[in-house]
Amino acid sequence: MYHCVKHGSSQVRLDSSMKKILIIANWKSNKNEKEAWEWLSYFESEMHPESVEGKEIIICPSFPLLPVVKSFIKSHGAKIRIGAQDISSFNKGAYTGEVNGNQIKEYAEYVLIGHSERRKELGESDELLEKKVGQALESELKPIFCVEDKNTFIPQNIRLVAYEPVFAVNSGNPDTPKNANTVAEKIKRNHAIEYVMYGGSVTGKNVHSFTQMPHVNGVLVGRASLDPKEFIEIIKHV
């Protein structure tokens, strides 16, 4: 199935049938090593390989758990990708408490940047987020840039966007699939963006209503990703 997406004055042809659906678990500030290992063990034993076909499963744990998830994947041959939840806006050096792109790169392939919780609770500005994106790209990490609406500033060279309206995050009150699709379509039209995921109160029950939309290429899941059973339900029903 082809969608024609207008980009500038030219028509860009996207073959959506060749695209993978991205299903991203954002564990936020949850889980210790034991809990992460238990989650992964349950997931690996219950997830049937055919349910992940055509889907890219990305787990974003907090920094101390990155080596734990990596080591689990290595020892079990699990088909899971790793993302970090943040990145320093600086390169290596005298920046106490910061975790830089080259350190993250040892464990992760993706990195979330611009999550609304960091914008709100930590006052992250567009300028800072642009620097973080620069650091991620320099370290050859794939930034997943979170936006709150169609007008949120998106730095250059971003290919993956997560549309997460603030009212829907961690509230049990998701956006409508129709609106998510409209916003995703606008983002793709205004930028050279290939993938737009929807995030905000996604569950096994509502996931399909979002992923069936032509411009929604996956989901970013917070609360419902903490329980591996529920996360498997989401993957199955995409």
Ligand code: PGA
């Ligand atoms: P939620 O969080 O699924 O708990 O709403 C989504 C997110 O913040 O990434």
